[in-house]
Amino acid sequence: MCPVNQLLKNLGYDVVRTIGEGAFSKVKMATSEKYQRDVAIKVLDRRRTPEMYSTKFLPRELEILRTVKHPNIIAPYEFIDVSNGLHFIVMELCFTDLLTIIQDEGRLTDTKAKCLFQQIVSAVNYLHQHHIVHRDLKCENILLTKDDKVKITDFNLGKLLNSTDLCTTYCGSMAYASPEVLQGNPYDPKKSDIWSIGVILFVMVSGTFPFDDHNITALPKLQEKGAAFPKDLTLNENCKSLVKTLLHYCPHHRPDIGAVVEHSWLKGSLNQPE
Template identity: 25%
Template sequence: MDAQKARRDSLLQRNMLLSMRLDNGQSSQVAGSGAKKVLNVARGGANGVSKTWRMSHSPQRAVSKLSSPPKASWNKPSATRKTGTERSLKPSPIHSKPSVKQPPFLGIKSLSLDDFDIGKKLGKGKFGRVYCVKHKKTGFICAMKAMEKSELVQYNVQKQFRREVEIQSSLSHPNLTKLYGFFHDDKRVYLLMEYLVNGELYKVLKARGPFNDIVASHYVYQMADALDFMHQKNIIHRDVKPENILMGFGNVVKLTDFGWSIISARGVRRKTLCGTIDYLSPELITSREYDDKVDVWALGVLTYELIVNSPPFEEDSKDSTYKRIVSGDLKFPDTISSDAQDLIRKLLRHKAKDRISLQDVKRHPWILKHKSFW
């Protein structure tokens, strides 16, 4: 077993070394303002609501069905807990080489889907599917998010997509996934992103959880630091949950999926309802204006779920969950330490202004008590 583990770790390290080529003195601007030119299509489509329980949703936009990738000989597809209509991810029949805006890791001026081997499916987003891919020429391994142009138009989310690219390309933090570049063809747009070999925190939590206080506090600290960084740049994530957190080496976790993120100046409050049912704050459910404190609430739900292995307000129906959230019906099992309970209560204050700051989260006794063991 030790020999197998050593071999597996060696292979993971090799993949990580391949990924490190991206930052080997070749960094340059990726998307920036040029992202607005990626998708030049007309606006239109219908609006709706996603009804998938743990999927992100908004009553103002519909969520498209998602598919599995084709099998690739160099990697087997992994199982996922979300299902959808099967669709092949193959190059378009009429496939011209699309342009990439200054790709920082390959040093070439254009890319197409033909340049990559498509591997296992890593996850599903609201408007796209994410795969592990390998660049054929260099062997570089990264994650590719593929989105159908027709779906972006149908559900009228071109602006949301451009915003996602602009926001993610502007962020540089050890606990936020990197966006390396993008390209497009006749049918789809593709984002090339950092690949984290250990996958979603959600899957690890369900397989091995709940986590003890040492592990959980480490993850919570990293997420608090990442959100604090985003909020200082006036960016609200709006969809914090274990499915949107990826795991790297050394228990490093990284927040991903900026599809619902928004740039919101200080003092400006938002109204759009979006996020995941179990993670919605009271002000979102009751259609009140909100600010970046919705991320603080979500961090409280995440903290609880990491320790208990289920969200604090989870019920069989959406309405019952909403009722518990709005009424503040927060219950703790006996297994949760008093320090952890204290932090969770301070994160899950009903009034947004009463919630603990992210800076104070990082200094909370529950965090400091376990920090030396990370």
């Protein structure tokens, strides 16, 4: 048994398998004696991460996860700090993620896309109201339970903002990054989050990405031309209007999350925090 798994076992968690791996962390599925259920455990090792991550980004992630409480944001059960630089975040276990669903099943129906996107918007609305930005919103970070409850995860690039903070750190995944982030300009991180959920919605309803991200230097030009839906795609006009608004090239012309909540395609049944 590997040392980390043995350590977790000593803490009451029997590791079943590794279910995810990022640049600086692993996520393990484990059975918990304490919680009498399967859980996900994010394993972070400060000894193997760049200094900037361990001193800047990791503390932010831990602070955000300790602060937020919303039904569509992943809920941590426990934070465990081990003296040798290991950190364990014990979280609820989800069934799959949005990208996997779309890869397996293709584009979502209007009804299912609306149901899931309402939950995403509800969570982002909560975050922005509490002056928190995610900065890495993407389909892989939208987890789903077996009954299609959305759980946004992975806050390692998240940030608590002062009122009008502009950011300069390149954040996120290229396919979901806004034009201003890609061009290295100071950016409003809330408007950048809006762009990212626009890409997510496009992927949900079309089954494809709005822009070819293989060439980073060409990508901003493609973004400036605007997203083009597949010609054979039949799509609700209100939904199409929302996507185009979210993916407006100029951040000043993108709506804030409060306006997204009020959009005609979504109006009506957003989840509220408990």
